[in-house]
Amino acid sequence: MSKSLIDLIAILDLEQLEVNLFRGNSPKTSWQRVFGGQVIGQAMVAACRTVEGRLPHSLHCYFILPGDPQIPIIYQVERLRDGKSYSTRRVTAIQHGNAIFSIMVSFHAEEETAFDHQDKMPEVPPPEKLTAEEVAKQPMFREMPEFIRRYYESDRPIELRPVELGRYFGERIEDGRIHVWIRTAATLPDDPALHMCALAYASDFSLLDAIMARYGRTLFDKRMMPASLDHAMWFHRPFRADEWLLYAQDSPSAQGGRGLTRGSIFKPDGTLVASVAQEGSVRERRS
Numbered sequence: 001m002s003k004s005l006i007d008l009i010a011i012l013d014l015e016q017l018e019v020n021l022f023r024g025n026s027p028k029t030s031w032q033r034v035f036g037g038q039v040i041g042q043a044m045v046a047a048c049r050t051v052e053g054r055l056p057h058s059l060h061c062y063f064i065l066p067g068d069p070q071i072p073i074i075y076q077v078e079r080l081r082d083g084k085s086y087s088t089r090r091v092t093a094i095q096h097g098n099a100i101f102s103i104m105v106s107f108h109a110e111e112e113t114a115f116d117h118q119d120k121m122p123e124v125p126p127p128e129k130l131t132a133e134e135v136a137k138q139p140m141f142r143e144m145p146e147f148i149r150r151y152y153e154s155d156r157p158i159e160l161r162p163v164e165l166g167r168y169f170g171e172r173i174e175d176g177r178i179h180v181w182i183r184t185a186a187t188l189p190d191d192p193a194l195h196m197c198a199l200a201y202a203s204d205f206s207l208l209d210a211i212m213a214r215y216g217r218t219l220f221d222k223r224m225m226p227a228s229l230d231h232a233m234w235f236h237r238p239f240r241a242d243e244w245l246l247y248a249q250d251s252p253s254a255q256g257g258r259g260l261t262r263g264s265i266f267k268p269d270g271t272l273v274a275s276v277a278q279e280g281s282v283r284e285r286r287s
Contacts, residue, residue, distance in 0.1 A: 008157035008184055011038060012045050012197055020077040022046040026069040034067025036228045037204030039093055039101045044197045046075040047089040047105040054087055054107035056196055058234045061103035063227070068095055085109050118236070118272040119264060126268065127181040127244045130161040158202045159185050164213070173213040176251045180206055184242045198241035199274060203233055203263065208280040210249040211259035227281040229258065239265075239273040257283050 007027055014022040024042040026034055040061060048056065067073060074094040081088040086108055093101035128134075163179040164171075182202050188194055208226050212218050219226045239245065246266045253260045263276035 008186075008188075008198065008201075011157065012041055012194065012201070014042060014045050014049070014075065016049070017074075020050060020079065022049065022075040022077070024073045024075060026067070026073070029069065031069055034069050034073070034100075035204065036063055036231070037201040039063070039067060039073065040103065040204060040231060040233075041197045041201030042073065043075055043091040043093055043101065043103045044105060044200050045194075046077050046091050047103070047107075048193045048197065050077050050079060050089060051082075051087050051107045054109050055192055056105050056235060057108040058232070059103055059105045059200065060230075060232045061101065062230045063101055065095075065098060065100040066227075067093070067100050071095060073100070085111065121246060121264075121266040121270040121272070122177075122179060122248050124163045124179045124246065127161050130163065130181065157185055157198075158205060159183050160205060162206075167213050167216065168218060170216040172216040176210050176214040178206075178210055178213050178249050180247045180249070181244050182247050183244045186242065188240070188242045192238065195239065195241040196235055199239070199245070199265070200233060202241065203247075203265070203274070203276050204228060204231065204278075206247075207249060207261045207263055207276065207278050208259065208282065210251040210261045210263075211254050211280070211282055214251065214254075223284050225281070225283045225285055229279045229281055232277045234275045235273070236275065237271055237273045239267055239271075244268055245273065254282060257281060 011027060014024045016022055026038065044056065044059065076092045076094060078090040080090055086106060089105045091103050091105065092099050159182065161181040164173060167173055167178065182205065184198055188198060208228070209219050247263055248266065249261060249263045251259055251261045258279055259282045261278050261280065264272060265274040265276065266272055
């Protein structure tokens with residue numbers, strides 16, 4: 001079994017301490033704070049553990065305080081509603097006695113509908129054209145920063161293959177529309193809820209980069225102090241998180257030290273499987 005798969009399952013496999021009370025751990029990394037997607041994914045797992053026969057259809061959350069990766073995170077679930085069609089859960093993540101994160105997750109019993117439409121997937125190169133071998137053929141590859149090359153490493157839970165490589169060399173994307181192919185680095189068990197939690201984990205990767213793309217900059221710029229403030233996600237259609245998904249992102253507005261980003265996630269056949277919105281703090285470090 002791949003180390004990446006073990007890591008992701010370990011991250012999402014919470015320990016149940018009591019009814020409605022769970023504990024999650026952080027992987028050993030050099031990060032000084034807990035990755036936001038980790039808290040979203042773990043909180044979703046906690047919520048899913050308290051609901052039977054229904055899958056999540058939406059989540060809305062706030063990042064309150066930075067998470068400490070050196071200690072476990074406690075997740076407290078509140079069962080707010082169990083109706084005929086919908087169930088609602090509120091989960092609070094706690095460290096050092098303080099709430100660091102809060103999420104509302106809504107679950108829906110599957111039903112038939114007369115309405116079924118979706119936006120069209122953007123036309124971009126497939127992930128097979130963005131492998132390290134293919135990208136290495138481009139003249140710019142020799143000057144590619146090391147952090148971009150790490151996108152192609154598979155020893156972490158999520159594989160990322162960005163489409164617009166020129167923005168890492170200062171190219172401005174005038175409309176701010178960027179695209180990244182994503183998938184878990186190894187195959188996951190056949191559990192739809194787990195795939196949703198895994199995609200929620202991955203959905204926080206690179207999203208604020210859509211703001212930076214308009215300025216020919218990236219979140220890796222050491223002058224920047226980016227931080228996610230809130231995050232919302234809607235699940236539309238079935239998918240597997242261990243198969244390639246296109247994450248199409250844009251940023252309609254930025255002002256006052258905050259920026260809004262949006263994302264649409266598609267299967268390669270064009271099926272829209274999820275939508276995402278996030279506002280983040282985007283400040284420059286003071287010299």
